[in-house]
Amino acid sequence: MIRAEELNAGYKEVQVLFDINAEVKKNQITTIVGPNGSGKSTLLKTLFGLTNIYSGKVIYKDDDITYTPPHDRTKLGIAYLPQVDNVFTNLTVEENLKIAGYTLDDGEYEERREIALNAFPELKDYLNRKAGTLSGGERQFLAIATALIRKSELLMLDEPTAQLSPKFAEIIFNKILELRDDFRLTIALVEQNVKRALEISEKAYLLISGRVAFDGKARELLEHEKFERMCMGLLD
Numbered sequence: 001m002i003r004a005e006e007l008n009a010g011y012k013e014v015q016v017l018f019d020i021n022a023e024v025k026k027n028q029i030t031t032i033v034g035p036n037g038s039g040k041s042t043l044l045k046t047l048f049g050l051t052n053i054y055s056g057k058v059i060y061k062d063d064d065i066t067y068t069p070p071h072d073r074t075k076l077g078i079a080y081l082p083q084v085d086n087v088f089t090n091l092t093v094e095e096n097l098k099i100a101g102y103t104l105d106d107g108e109y110e111e112r113r114e115i116a117l118n119a120f121p122e123l124k125d126y127l128n129r130k131a132g133t134l135s136g137g138e139r140q141f142l143a144i145a146t147a148l149i150r151k152s153e154l155l156m157l158d159e160p161t162a163q164l165s166p167k168f169a170e171i172i173f174n175k176i177l178e179l180r181d182d183f184r185l186t187i188a189l190v191e192q193n194v195k196r197a198l199e200i201s202e203k204a205y206l207l208i209s210g211r212v213a214f215d216g217k218a219r220e221l222l223e224h225e226k227f228e229r230m231c232m233g234l235l236d
């Protein structure tokens, strides 16, 4: 669904990603793992158009979107949910949903709102609360719900379980599975909770110092005898 081809990218003069070839396939969960600072978030940001691309391409559904601005990628069905600042904290839950659906006509908005709230029924009790008063996990729900309203097809989630209790993290992992299986979404996931993320994923990429060090089935990485060392960036 989205593909990086020979991608070199970073922030102005600071190159972070080197010769990245990676693909997130339709209706699959693809997890990107790696040590701190290895470029996982930068890869998601690059796929969403938020970094400087020096060379290489980003292909989405066979179209070259390398230089397509982020707001146009949103219209194409790509959603990027950063770890923080993924909702408007000073607006209510209802207002956040409404803003996500601002391009839809009223009928369509109501339909999408219904779908989003059925996926995250927990939000129904909080519609009039400011998003800033929600817990971290509830904010994730809201952020994903807004992506559902926008009819996103590809969700790129940056550490959606960060700072959540193990119980809430598990709820999020189950929601991600639901998004793939019930909503037929495609998911790119960056996670610190590596084992659990790989267990629910089809595909995995291990990034070390901005380069792809492993590319294959998630299960293969999980069952690799040097798994722990590999994820810490120790390849020998």
Ligand SMILES: Nc1ncnc2c1ncn2[C@@H]1O[C@H](COP(=O)(O)OP(=O)(O)OP(=O)(O)O)[C@@H](O)[C@H]1O
Pocket (backbone or CB within 6 Å): 011, 014, 016, 034, 035, 036, 037, 038, 039, 040, 041, 042, 043
């Ligand atoms: N806006 C920025 N400007 C300059 N350098 C940045 C910027 N954001 C990140 N970097 C640098 O890019 C490198 C990769 O960062 P990135 O956040 O992509 O890593 P990560 O693998 O997601 O790390 P973590 O697991 O700690 O979140 C780091 O050296 C970081 O300092």
